[in-house]
Amino acid sequence: MKKRYYFDHNATTPVRPEVLDAMLPYLTEKYGNASSVHSFGRDARHAMEKSREIVATLINADPEEIYFTGCGTESDNIALTGTMTSARDGKNRLITSKVEHSAIMNTAAKLKHDGFQITYIGVDEYCRTDINQLKNVIDNNTALVSIMHGNNETGVLQNIEEAAKIAHSAGAVFHTDAVQSAGKIPIDVKKMGIDMLSMSGHKLNAPKGIGVLYIKKGLKITPLTYGGSHERGIRPGTENVAGIVALAKAVDLAMQDMENEAVTISALRDRLESEIEHVVSNVLFNGRGVPRLPGTSNISFPGVDGEALLFSMDIEGVAASTGSACTTGEVEPSHVLVAMGREPKTAQSSLRFSMGWGTTDAGVDHILNRLPVVLNRLRSISGGI
Template sequence: MELIYLDNAATTRTDERVVEAMLPYFTQYYGNASTIYALGEESRKAVTRARDIIAAGIGAKPEEIYFTAGGSESDNWALKATAEAYKEKGKHIITSKIEHHAILHTCEWLERQGFEVTYLDVDENGCINPADVEAAIRPDTILISIMFANNEIGTIEPIAEIGAIARAHGVLFHTDAVQAFGQEPIQVDEMNIDMLSSSGHKLNGPKGIGFLYIRKGVKIRSFVHGGAQERKRRAGTENVPGIVGFGKAAELAFASMEERTARERELRDYMISRFEKEIPYVKINGDREHRLANNVNACFRFVEGESMLIMLDMKGICASSGSACTSGSLDPSHVLLAIGLPHEIAHGSLRLTLGADTTKEQIDTTVDAIKEIVAHLRSMSPLYEDFVKNQQ
């Protein structure tokens, strides 16, 4: 049985070329990048190369890229350190109701420390209205944090417009770009982004490595204290193999972005078309136009998402019902509730996220499997039976 992997928003397979680039830094060039002898110099050069690649990809300066252990650390750093550094100016933060829990739970923690957070509503497609952002700004607002693209429904937010509003009001702007980096063109200057979070394992790089872009002049403090690594802003021995892998993954993603996303978009739209034509009572979630190329999120009425996932797994198909960070929760997705779906429909969600290796044949196999599973589960549902009778 062929494994069909359609959960690339949760994590991706590490590219063989990335693994090949990393290997020498485990056993050959294993020196600590902070040492002064030649072996450490090789590690330091490799870190510099990766930093240069990533910075160039988003129009940043290399010294504005700070390596972290991943997207969650980067999000925590951006919010907590900004709150600490700018608390004399104010204690008000603006975010949205559909952010990743690395943002939402950090905001909840900050609220317990005396900060006030405004959680903006989104429309039925998960889009944030820039006018709502501007209306929420107060004299004591110190930070706006809006994700670049939603990890569950794939909606791409109007980041450039929000960035312009933040800049005009003198408010710092952070974006969680974990799902968008390597998938969407990002230019931090053009979009007025002051801080940006990313993670290596979302673009065929290794796990346990990420970065936070911090615009020069943004005065936020260290998040991890200890040594002088990352220009004294993030202590800890550099994860050289991880950094090298992230740099290589970013290089490959930038080079293939246009062609890869065009192909993913075609397959995505094909899958959505088959769902809507062949499965009754299905709802596609997220913006149809402003959407990540590889994201399909659908709710199948009268069916539990968890049951679908188990049955798909038995057929060798990997999918999810929402964020991997909440897969153990029985509650419906906060994102689907925020776009106005009732609990009973939100419970029947599937997130299918394509990768560079996904084929049309795999899409067909998956759609056929979902058709069969949905029909089987609905046949056992008294709610569905009553609904069909009432429609006649």
């Protein structure tokens, strides 16, 4: 079979063998319900609470501040809706950014529909949130500020420490969507002033179906669903013990490898970008030159259609991504690139290559070898440059 190279780690990641080994017993012989009082249940609960401690260590939280959920999207929904619907003193405003993931964007849209006031902060041409705008628009009516940590499309890191300070100065709660950054770069919720943080297992080499919401001690939020007392009522439903154990193992490995991986993966990304500049004409790098996640590269190739480029590279054995969304049958340009000031047509000519555990120089070489050929062909068909 033809060799395939995976450059879509921001979409999802492979489960590491150590993670699979750690979780398997919780699907086979240790299948107890963590709420049961017998020994099967106690084994499951013990594993779950041990895992909570490990996850807490990653972000310098206390274990009782960690709530397991089903995914990053669910964590974002609980954080936003749970805070807004329990906001005190009649506060009804949520401030977020224009470059958030749809898990935030569409939750904010629903809250708007329900009568809350939503304000979107813009970004500069490097995808950095406009902190001055945040300072200017925040007021005493603001219940919550939610600004993502690492952008999923460009990898650009937001100044969340500053955003948290501004939120607190107006008495608002600060949430960050750290689904792309957790496990890749250091996070300290105490030092950074984060009140709530979302994470997702499948972005850091654990399986799909496990997420985390960190909620600072003392913060009161309304749950979205009702049932038993699991996760202290914030996320009722029998816990996914195998997923939780897997996540803790992945977090453990991430903590051991973070520094080295960041160096290795950034070097691969930098080589990809600097060599693309040599082998391809007319390229624009999105978010290059400012602090970014180690493995995300977002590049516009004016004159080609991003979707056509994506499919052509897939045929060549390279799995990448476009930030475009398909709505009502039309391919919409990425809202992130448009917010950065890219023309819609340029935004639609972009590809994201995202790297992580398992990415090698061989993959980068393969892209550098095939991309110029594919681009030349597509540009000649479209009459582009």
